[in-house]
Amino acid sequence: MSNGSSAQGAGVLLAILRDGHARTRGELARLTGLSRSTVSQRLDGLIGQRWVVPQESAVSSGGRPATVFAFNDAARVVLTADLGATRARLAVLDLGMNVLAERAEQLPVAHGPEPTLERVVTVLGELLAAAGRDASQVCGVGVGLPGPVEHRSGRPVNPPIMPGWDGFAVPEWLRARLGAPVLVDNDVNIMALGEHWAARPAVDHLLFIKMGTGIGCGIISGGRLHRGAQGAAGDVGHIRVPASEAPCRCGNTGCLEAVAGGASMAAALREAGIEAHGSRDVVALMRAGDLHATRLVRQAGREVGAVMASIVNFFNPSLIVVGGDVAEAGEQVLAGVRETIYSRSLPLATQHLxxxxxxxxxxxxxxxxxxxxAEHVLAPAAIDRAVAG
Amino acid sequence: MSNGSSAQGAGVLLAILRDGHARTRGELARLTGLSRSTVSQRLDGLIGQRWVVPQESAVSSGGRPATVFAFNDAARVVLTADLGATRARLAVLDLGMNVLAERAEQLPVAHGPEPTLERVVTVLGELLAAAGRDASQVCGVGVGLPGPVEHRSGRPVNPPIMPGWDGFAVPEWLRARLGAPVLVDNDVNIMALGEHWAARPAVDHLLFIKMGTGIGCGIISGGRLHRGAQGAAGDVGHIRVPASEAPCRCGNTGCLEAVAGGASMAAALREAGIEAHGSRDVVALMRAGDLHATRLVRQAGREVGAVMASIVNFFNPSLIVVGGDVAEAGEQVLAGVRETIYSRSLPLATQHLxxxxxxxxxxxxxxxxxxxxAEHVLAPAAIDRAVAG
Incomplete structure (x- = not known):
């Protein structure tokens, strides 16, 4: 029986080994239903490409030590860029999500796509060298952008704070220069993926709320990112808050962002004669003991909590993670979020939340x-193709 | 190379054919990456168990007609029971979701699990005979219950309107009598699955709102049922409605159900001296031209719409389906739902909604x-095992 150029099963074997436990051929055959000879063939292919490393088992069941096989998370690296409105964090990570080299720097996206991405390419090259790796080891590039991104194409769609980026072919532009597959998503979605990874393996349903200048939510349902029909899921910043008529930058009134967003809190402080230009200033004022700023941050927590209380009834997550600049206010903001969710959501939905x-x-x-x-590059079908290669 | 007792690939082939298109061996090899010899072996196994039927292709690419292979959706049948508070619908369907025999009858769950399920077994036996099928063709039993069900065990959990059912082992009880795997879920979840099936293949993200005595929501994310961490997802009936202090049966005030549920509308009519005992009476009064009932139903649509407007921003569904007794009021209720969602949700989330x-x-x-x-029985791993026998 010929398998042609197929290596079906290789990806499934690697998916099993990604949990960090090394296993024998026999264990892998049992877990997959593949024959032992197929398991051996596929492992040879995976070892040849350094996805897997054979090891001597410390504990042997019989007289001689058995060979076990482990996922080699150091075999490849990922280049990443998390672009905010004015600041960027860039890094090289291995497939165990260990940060090998990183840098944060000022990089305003308002300068347009090409100047911004040229700088991204330069810095990622420097970080790759600093990590002691080379281009042949790069299996992919991951980019977060501070605006809506069409999932299929990886292109920004009408991003409000990114002039010149609308429809720009970010994946193609970067791939031509970095020579590896490029995945692009909005910043809140990638932060949700990161927090879900950090909470593994117990958490299947997670919400990540970014409280910064604006307010957004990343959604993990059943272990997968929920992007919604137009990729617009998680846009909680423009949900209506009861009893508010505050004007929002979106043109409506009473949006959550208009009462609890960093930009609106800074504006409220300026109206009171206090200098503040964004969410970081609001948190800094609070830390310095400003009562007005403290009151605003605590109230923002309660407003976000009130909106999330409804969403908790609807979605029944097991974990809510609060991030973004305003989250650096820590317990001051979290107290309000917790208090409102626990008092307004159903007991069944909050008892283990x-x-x-x-x-x-x-x-x-x-x-x-x-x-x-990693999810893209290590998908079983992609590994089958790579090993068949 | 031996495959032992494994039939890996059979399930993947069947999953492809379930779209209703018949395909040649060569097409199946290309689509799966399996070798042609493996495809032939697996098809033989699937044909042997009647999951697949070979057919002569009408259109041939060369001189002689090619054999194509089609999913045989008539090969097996499913027994189903959709139990409401007082009424049940029972049916036999094939795997193309064609209803072969069905019956609706009074069957109050308040009589307790054993009397209710004994009747279910009797009726399903009669329907199976009426459909001209026998027990050997039954591949599974699906049951919907009017209360929360623990997904893993299929048992009711503190169901408020089902005395005696808490923790009752419905799957084991029915399996002992019907001899096939039994899947149990709450009624709103199974209705969402049904509507998702009816909307296939275009709709990945769907919300089903049941407006009856209470109000609940079934959630499809990425084509899969989202049950949430405690299986409590979709409990939108107890989301707080602004500016309402109406007492709810749950003990809180201002819940959506307390203003838009069928029970609360009937209570409001009784207070006005109009006889009404449930959601069906409210809709019947509206149809008879009662202005008070009409006003209540339209307002219920707006209240549900206001809650769903926030959820649309959060979830970005492509389709919202409104069902349940109150949905039978048709445009009277839908107008309010639509009006409020379209005016309060973000344009990006509503433009194709x-x-x-x-x-x-x-x-x-x-x-x-x-x-x-079907999702359980036809899961690729289950088919691999069935064919390996």
Missing amino acids: GIRVSALGERAGIVGAAVLV | GIRVSALGERAGIVGAAVLV
Whole structure:
């Protein structure tokens, strides 16, 4: 029986080994239903491409030590760029999501796609060298952008704070220069992927709320990113808040962002004669003991909690992670979120619900971008093709 | 190379053929990456168990007609029971979701699990005979219950209107009598599965709202049922409605159900001296021209729309289906739902959003119960095992 150029089963074997446990040929045959000879053939292919490394088992069942096979998460690296409105974090990670080299720097996306992405290419090259790796080891590039991204094409769609980026072919532009597959998504989605990775393996349903200048939500349903029909899922910043007529930058009134967004809190402080230009200033003022800023941040937590209380009844997540600049206010903001969700959601939906600040902090985006790439590159069908290669 | 008792690939072949298109061996080899000899072996196994039927292709590319292979959706049948508070619909369907025999009858779940399920077994036996099938052709049993069901065990969990059912082992009890795998879920989830099946293949993200005595929501994310961490997802009936202090049966005030549920509308009519005992009476009064009932139903549509407007921003569905007794008020209720969602949700989330009444009507539950069984029985790994026998 010939398998032609197919290597069906290789990807399934690798998917099993990605949990970090090394296994014998016999264990892998049992877990997959593949014959032992197929398992051996596929393992040879995976070892040849360094996806898998054979090891001597410490504990042997019989007289002689058995060979076990382990996922080689150091075999490949991922280049990542998490672009905010004015700042970027860039990094090289391996497939165990270990950060090998990273840098944060000012890089305003308002300068347009080509100047921004040229800088991204330069810095990623420097980081790759600093990590002691070369281009042949790069299996993919993951990019987060501060605006809506069409999932299929990886292109920004009418991004409000990214002049010149609408429809720009980010994946093709970067692939031509970096020579590897490029995955692009919006910043909130990649942060949700990062936090889901950090919470593995217990959490299947997770919400990541980014409280910054604006307010957005990344959604993990059944372990997968839920992007929605137009990729617009998670746009909670423009949900109506009861009893508010505050004007929002979107043109409506009473949006969550207009009462709890960093930009609106800074505006409220300026109206009170206090200098503040964004969410970071609001948090800095609060830390410095400004009562007005403290009141605003606590109220923002309650407003976000009120909206999330409805969403908790609807979605029944097991974990809510709060991130973004305003989340750096820590318990001041979290107290309001928790208080409102626990008092307004159903007991069954809250009895095991965790609500906490980001586990990864400023690294949530780069880890999530690497997860996005890993899910693509390590998909069983992709590994089958790579090994058949 | 031996495959032992494995038939890996059989399930993948069947999954491809389930779209209703017959295909040649060569097409199946290309689509799966399996060798032609493996495809032939697996097709023989599938034909032997009647999952697949070979056919002469009408159009031939060369001189002689090619053999094509088609999913045999008539090969097996599913027994289904959609139990409401007082009425049940029972049916036999094939795997193309064609209803072969069905019956609706009074069957109050309040009589307890054993009397209710004994009647279910009796009726399903009669329907199976009426459909001209026998027990050997039954591949599974799907049951919908009017209360929360633990997904893993298929048992009711503290169901408020089902005395005696808490923790009752419905799957084991029915399996002992019907001799096939039994899948149990709550009624709103199975209706969502049915409506998703009816909307296939274009709709990946669907919300099904049941407006009856209470109000619940079934959620399809990425083509899969989203049950949430405790299986409590979709409990939108107890989301707080702004500016309402109406007491709810759950003990809180201002819940959506307390203003838009059939029970609360009937209570409001009784307070006005009009006789009404449930959602069906409210709709009947509206149809008879009662202005008070009409006003209540239209307002219920607006209240549901206001809650769903926030959920549309969060979830970005492509289709919202409204079902349940109150949905039988048709445009009277739908107008309010549409008006509020379109005015309060973001344009990106509503530009391609469909909002309509149930396509399957009273059959949504039995079709969804059959889909639940089919997804279980036809899962590729299950087919691999069945064919390996």
